[in-house]
Amino acid sequence: MKKPLTRDLRRCLGATSVLSELGDLRVYDCDGLTIEKRLPDAVVFPATTEQVAEVVRICSRHDAPIVARGAGTSLAGGCLPIGGGVVVMLTRMKRIIEVNVADRMALVEAGVLNLQLARALTGTGLHFAPDPSSQIACTIGGNVATNAGGPHTLKYGVTLNHVLGVEAVLGDGTVMQLGPLGDRAALDLTGVLVGSEGTLAIVTRVWIRLTPNPQDYRTLRVTFDSLDDASNAISDVIASGIVPAAMELMDQGILAAVDEAFQFGFPADAEAVVVIELDGPSVGLDEQRDRITEICNRHQAREILQASDAQQRALLWKCRKMAVGAVGRLSPSYCIQDGVVPRTKLPHIIRRITEISAKYSIRIVNVAHAGDGNIHPILLFDERDADQVQRALAAGKELLEDCIRCGGSVTAEHGIGIEKISLMESLFAPYDLKMMEKVRDAFNPGGGLGLGKVLPSPHAPTLLHAAVSIGDV
Amino acid sequence: MFDSIFPGSETIQVAHQSEVAEVVAAAYAQQRPIYPVGGATSLGLGAVAGKPGTVLRLAKLNQRVDYPSRDLTITVEAGMKMAELAKCLSAEQQRLPIDVASAESATVGGVVAANLCGPRRYRYGTVRDYLLGLTVVDGTGQSFSTGGRVVKNAAGYDLTRLMIGSLGALGVITQATLMVRPVPEMSAFVVVPLPSLEKAESLLASLRTSELEPAALSLVVGDRLADDPDRGAAATLWIGLESSEIEVRWMLDLASRLCREQGLPAVFIDAPDRVASIWRGLTEHAAVRPDQRAATLAVELTVLPSRTVAAAVRLHQFDPQASLLCQAGNGVILAWFSCKPENAGELVTRIRKAAEELGGRVVVTDFPPESRLDRSTIWGPPGPEIRVMQRIKRQFDPEGILNPGRFIFE
Amino acid sequence: MNSESLPITSDRNGRTTLQAAVRPELFLECVHCGLCTSSCPTFTELGDENVGPRGRIYLMRMITDGTLDALPTVRHHLDLCLDCRACESACPSGVHYGRIIEPFRLAMEEEKHRGIAGWDWFRTFVLFGLFPYAGRIRLAMKPVRLMQRLGLYDRFERLGLFKLIPGRLGQMATLVNPPVDQGPKLPSFLPAIGRRRARVAFFVGCVADAMFRHTHWATLRVLQQNGCDILLPEGQGCCGAIHFHAGSNSGARRLANTNVDAFRLDEIDAIIVNHAGCGAMLKEYGLHWQDDRRAQRQEFSEKVRDINEFLDQLGPVAPTGEIRAVVAYHDACHLRHGQQVIDPPRKLMELIPGLELRDLPESEVCCGSAGTYNLNQPEMADRLICRKVENIVSTGAQIVLASNAGCLLQIGREIRRQRLPIAVLHPMDLLDLSYRGEQPELPGHNGR
Ligand SMILES: Cc1cc2nc3c(=O)[nH]c(=O)nc-3n(C[C@H](O)[C@H](O)[C@H](O)COP(=O)(O)OP(=O)(O)OC[C@H]3O[C@@H](n4cnc5c(N)ncnc54)[C@H](O)[C@@H]3O)c2cc1C
Ligand code: SF4
Numbered sequence A: 001m002k003k004p005l006t007r008d009l010r011r012c013l014g015a016t017s018v019l020s021e022l023g024d025l026r027v028y029d030c031d032g033l034t035i036e037k038r039l040p041d042a043v044v045f046p047a048t049t050e051q052v053a054e055v056v057r058i059c060s061r062h063d064a065p066i067v068a069r070g071a072g073t074s075l076a077g078g079c080l081p082i083g084g085g086v087v088v089m090l091t092r093m094k095r096i097i098e099v100n101v102a103d104r105m106a107l108v109e110a111g112v113l114n115l116q117l118a119r120a121l122t123g124t125g126l127h128f129a130p131d132p133s134s135q136i137a138c139t140i141g142g143n144v145a146t147n148a149g150g151p152h153t154l155k156y157g158v159t160l161n162h163v164l165g166v167e168a169v170l171g172d173g174t175v176m177q178l179g180p181l182g183d184r185a186a187l188d189l190t191g192v193l194v195g196s197e198g199t200l201a202i203v204t205r206v207w208i209r210l211t212p213n214p215q216d217y218r219t220l221r222v223t224f225d226s227l228d229d230a231s232n233a234i235s236d237v238i239a240s241g242i243v244p245a246a247m248e249l250m251d252q253g254i255l256a257a258v259d260e261a262f263q264f265g266f267p268a269d270a271e272a273v274v275v276i277e278l279d280g281p282s283v284g285l286d287e288q289r290d291r292i293t294e295i296c297n298r299h300q301a302r303e304i305l306q307a308s309d310a311q312q313r314a315l316l317w318k319c320r321k322m323a324v325g326a327v328g329r330l331s332p333s334y335c336i337q338d339g340v341v342p343r344t345k346l347p348h349i350i351r352r353i354t355e356i357s358a359k360y361s362i363r364i365v366n367v368a369h370a371g372d373g374n375i376h377p378i379l380l381f382d383e384r385d386a387d388q389v390q391r392a393l394a395a396g397k398e399l400l401e402d403c404i405r406c407g408g409s410v411t412a413e414h415g416i417g418i419e420k421i422s423l424m425e426s427l428f429a430p431y432d433l434k435m436m437e438k439v440r441d442a443f444n445p446g447g448g449l450g451l452g453k454v455l456p457s458p459h460a461p462t463l464l465h466a467a468v469s470i471g472d473v
Numbered sequence B: 001m002f003d004s005i006f007p008g009s010e011t012i013q014v015a016h017q018s019e020v021a022e023v024v025a026a027a028y029a030q031q032r033p034i035y036p037v038g039g040a041t042s043l044g045l046g047a048v049a050g051k052p053g054t055v056l057r058l059a060k061l062n063q064r065v066d067y068p069s070r071d072l073t074i075t076v077e078a079g080m081k082m083a084e085l086a087k088c089l090s091a092e093q094q095r096l097p098i099d100v101a102s103a104e105s106a107t108v109g110g111v112v113a114a115n116l117c118g119p120r121r122y123r124y125g126t127v128r129d130y131l132l133g134l135t136v137v138d139g140t141g142q143s144f145s146t147g148g149r150v151v152k153n154a155a156g157y158d159l160t161r162l163m164i165g166s167l168g169a170l171g172v173i174t175q176a177t178l179m180v181r182p183v184p185e186m187s188a189f190v191v192v193p194l195p196s197l198e199k200a201e202s203l204l205a206s207l208r209t210s211e212l213e214p215a216a217l218s219l220v221v222g223d224r225l226a227d228d229p230d231r232g233a234a235a236t237l238w239i240g241l242e243s244s245e246i247e248v249r250w251m252l253d254l255a256s257r258l259c260r261e262q263g264l265p266a267v268f269i270d271a272p273d274r275v276a277s278i279w280r281g282l283t284e285h286a287a288v289r290p291d292q293r294a295a296t297l298a299v300e301l302t303v304l305p306s307r308t309v310a311a312a313v314r315l316h317q318f319d320p321q322a323s324l325l326c327q328a329g330n331g332v333i334l335a336w337f338s339c340k341p342e343n344a345g346e347l348v349t350r351i352r353k354a355a356e357e358l359g360g361r362v363v364v365t366d367f368p369p370e371s372r373l374d375r376s377t378i379w380g381p382p383g384p385e386i387r388v389m390q391r392i393k394r395q396f397d398p399e400g401i402l403n404p405g406r407f408i409f410e
Numbered sequence C: 001m002n003s004e005s006l007p008i009t010s011d012r013n014g015r016t017t018l019q020a021a022v023r024p025e026l027f028l029e030c031v032h033c034g035l036c037t038s039s040c041p042t043f044t045e046l047g048d049e050n051v052g053p054r055g056r057i058y059l060m061r062m063i064t065d066g067t068l069d070a071l072p073t074v075r076h077h078l079d080l081c082l083d084c085r086a087c088e089s090a091c092p093s094g095v096h097y098g099r100i101i102e103p104f105r106l107a108m109e110e111e112k113h114r115g116i117a118g119w120d121w122f123r124t125f126v127l128f129g130l131f132p133y134a135g136r137i138r139l140a141m142k143p144v145r146l147m148q149r150l151g152l153y154d155r156f157e158r159l160g161l162f163k164l165i166p167g168r169l170g171q172m173a174t175l176v177n178p179p180v181d182q183g184p185k186l187p188s189f190l191p192a193i194g195r196r197r198a199r200v201a202f203f204v205g206c207v208a209d210a211m212f213r214h215t216h217w218a219t220l221r222v223l224q225q226n227g228c229d230i231l232l233p234e235g236q237g238c239c240g241a242i243h244f245h246a247g248s249n250s251g252a253r254r255l256a257n258t259n260v261d262a263f264r265l266d267e268i269d270a271i272i273v274n275h276a277g278c279g280a281m282l283k284e285y286g287l288h289w290q291d292d293r294r295a296q297r298q299e300f301s302e303k304v305r306d307i308n309e310f311l312d313q314l315g316p317v318a319p320t321g322e323i324r325a326v327v328a329y330h331d332a333c334h335l336r337h338g339q340q341v342i343d344p345p346r347k348l349m350e351l352i353p354g355l356e357l358r359d360l361p362e363s364e365v366c367c368g369s370a371g372t373y374n375l376n377q378p379e380m381a382d383r384l385i386c387r388k389v390e391n392i393v394s395t396g397a398q399i400v401l402a403s404n405a406g407c408l409l410q411i412g413r414e415i416r417r418q419r420l421p422i423a424v425l426h427p428m429d430l431l432d433l434s435y436r437g438e439q440p441e442l443p444g445h446n447g448r
């Protein structure tokens, strides 16, 4: 059965755009989440929407599951080829088709890198607001599929708020264009596709809303002796009615890693640093900064520094953005969690993280898009030690259940993938999930796209029993 | 009361969310249509109902469920009036920056279902950008929840977005959680009377590419606002500015400089009463007066923002008497034509053709009920994606009892 | 987990085996996040994880673990790596990619060339026979240089006749830069001009001496202007990079030891090198081999400075000669990613009055030269150089600068091929002209 599949794919795309030898497939057995691995039967590199559609049709003829893959930076196992089948790489569809400055929009192919777009926009005075920490590598298609966020989500919103429309291929190979003009005469299918993690359609093109660059910035680095003070200050800033462009928390553990990587000179003994950025017309910024300074001081901030120029600002952001990656310096394996709580619950959940870390003796370091109540506790372990893996997984689960209890959710931006399927049932009632299934069936009747992802199903792997040694397939 | 839109239907009033489920479940069993109605302010949107059924009035479903103001979110029942919501939020210096006409009647659920918004959408966006979660009763009478109460959430499919603008055809919304914003310190207007519609083109272009981030860019042609300083001008551009006082003052300066560069006079308005009255005026302008419905055709035309003026000029050519309210930053034009019922269909066809030439889309938002426009005239011809929408409709409302015939579906 | 040295473990016969080539801990530094992929030239060209850094690390790890055989396709993916180490700059986890791929490839090469079947004339005679010796290179270049002088070269190139010369030799022939006045043989000492600020030794190298002696002269004059006494020790030779990267481990070590012997470290403040490829190699002498001379090589490495880096640290004497030209600076991989020298050359160029330095898009992406890569992987090298030149052209620069012989040759060839009116120079060439108050020769519009 596999042979005819690859033969058909080759016929359609040409031999150089289809991989099917064992030696070529192994690197596609996982993405940024490495605790679970599955081997695909083939990997294809379409160059056009029509080729994507043709691939989908071929797969549906052969009953082969399909996984879309961009840069493969998913932390939720979204690219895992469950049940084998075909990995559709969007990496060769990376044309920026149009940048329309007057209307503040752009049309790009799904494989365009977030950073590539940012670079192409220099000089236009516009930018694409979602700025995930994986910005240097991730694709716009991946951002759309996961509804990616980033530090500046606080003021500017997530990917959803910046997508005007998409071109997408459905499970039966139909190509549809949604948007870009706001359209009342329809259901907001774009809104549903954003964040659907490749399980409803393969996104091939995206109409992006571009945001004007702010005239000016004030970027503050606020150091706190206690994590508690830091999270209380953040909560107070939000409640005060100021909307900073970003408000990011880094704790002592992560600061150590960042400092090792970039020699920024963070104080080693401080429990937390909060990066707060204000942006907008210059005239209004100092006043806002002063209000924030006052709130931070009320919460015993040890030191408040302001980036003095664009270079310092860039370096501060680089540290924040690379923080997650830099954790690799602390431990051979890590699992970055992605919980979200109502913003006033931030101090509570941060305290809980400390407790859970002690309970499971798993070291946890923290970064957080704190202004949104979005925490990223990073659990450190060694994947070669099965016991540690189990404890890390259990700690992560307890933490997320706590988020649910606070009225939050188990993922704010990384998605469910395969990683969090088991939590879907704690988060949603059975009938809520049933409705989601109905939507999936409407887009993707055979279920071939993104098999075993997002919703509980017999195909979903059970992670707690995952094989952990690298190379175990 | 609703006979012109839901001929032969009875009316049921509910006061608890659980009752909604009961009523719909019963209707599902009997395959009897349900027509959900909130504040009855947007009933002109959509075709006249095909079959008699039950008009389900939700306005009594108006409780505030939870308002953790420090989280900047609020959860309310769907029948809460927009004005009531605004009042509740203003006690905490917060607001939902979505303007809808007849806010004393319009309900939260209705605003979501009809995806309404007003002049501030340029800066603040639409319902899509604020709605965090919903509770909905589907076409079988079962209740489900979407989204959540946090401002960022990537768990599962975003059924919340699916419900926005679904016009009661996928489910009856019973509760909504919204993200809210602090009320800005100051609000002001720069008003620019324009000698001709074309003159708006270059001014808008320079405003859109400047550092100015106005809350609204509304171009009014034909019928004027009561606050208009120069009703003799061919058109008036209202530049709404909101932020801290110091920023607003800076923007006022910048805006007037840009106008001067174009040789256009600009009037400042910053007295709070008048500013509030203008926001109200721009918002209410969108409503069709009940006494004029019988002879008015209202359309919403969407083009790329840079083509707004070109589109307005075209509409003006069809009928120099037409009134236009253009959200020029978004490329959305609301246009009203006085029109005899028998001519409505043909006029829509001509407008749609013109819009398509400009790459735009048209939806009829109100029309003389007598003209009985059909679905494809109102909503325009569907693309291949309609198949997915139909499948969703069948999944959510297997018996087709929710608002049958009103929206794009059978 | 920090590995101070590059471990090369051997099998019972003293030969390196693939499985034992890399210490397993080095793999663990990689957390598989994928942030490096977009910096990798081969990944961005082909979009295939197999030819991106994360994929390559994964492949080598699986071979090391014994869960994957070193299949021919796998070897091909690894061969296609430029060893440009852009991924290392991008990696937030601090993965030492070079320390993984280099020994691994060494082992692959050694395995391949074991026995007569793997014998490769090009490798034996050309790479190892020619490159260490500046004299032989100059001799070997003679026919090409003669053709250039006779104007035949152009016609040959246009007709594609170099393609008739067997594969990699033909590639090499086209690389040879057009003749310039190379200047006389280098002396053994040059004194500082003005107050003496430092005493340095200069590393001459092989290709660099044969093809870029004029740049050596420029560099020496710049050093003099900056108050440096310069020693040019006898007995030094090729840095060994070509041997090392082409898999001749022992040859490389021999050359390294020769160089270590040639320099008297206690007499000098620094060893100056002006080509990035050599510089990166010299700086790694202390890392590569475990034997009783390691400490000595380490001391040597610690004294090595790239010329740009050195001048920047010393505080350059500002040049005064105005040069009105638009220039773009290309980051040689071995300087930017290998030595993390990024700003100094740019800062130096900004000192030249009148010079306009424009940002080169993707300046940090490899030009495809990568040591002998353009000889072994011509197709990928071609794609990369085309992209590079496209970017150069987009800046409108009249001069493109690079601090590395390989880049200068690779970019120069493509610019000649496309007949573009752009000069290809080393930053020291330009700095020297400015000190001397002279102007660069800018090509006219027919590409000459
Ligand atoms: C160090 C690190 C930091 C991160 N920081 C953030 C952060 O700050 N914010 C954030 O939101 N995320 C973050 N992420 C997660 C990840 O980078 C984002 O989810 C990103 O949007 C994924 O993009 P990608 O191109 O890598 O997609 P992939 O990983 O390739 O795919 C992700 C999912 O989307 C699907 N998909 C991809 N392309 C398409 C397409 N064209 N059509 C349909 N489905 C598709 C895949 O099937 C998969 O389910 C981080 C990841 C890492 C490793
Ligand atoms: S090499 Fe570094 S950047 Fe690349 S996947 Fe590994 S850890 Fe991530």
Ligand code: SF4
Binding pocket: C039, C040, C041, C042, C043, C051, C052, C053, C056, C080, C081, C082, C083, C084, C085, C086, C087, C088, C097
């Ligand atoms: S060294 Fe260069 S070519 Fe090799 S993997 Fe790293 S970035 Fe890619």
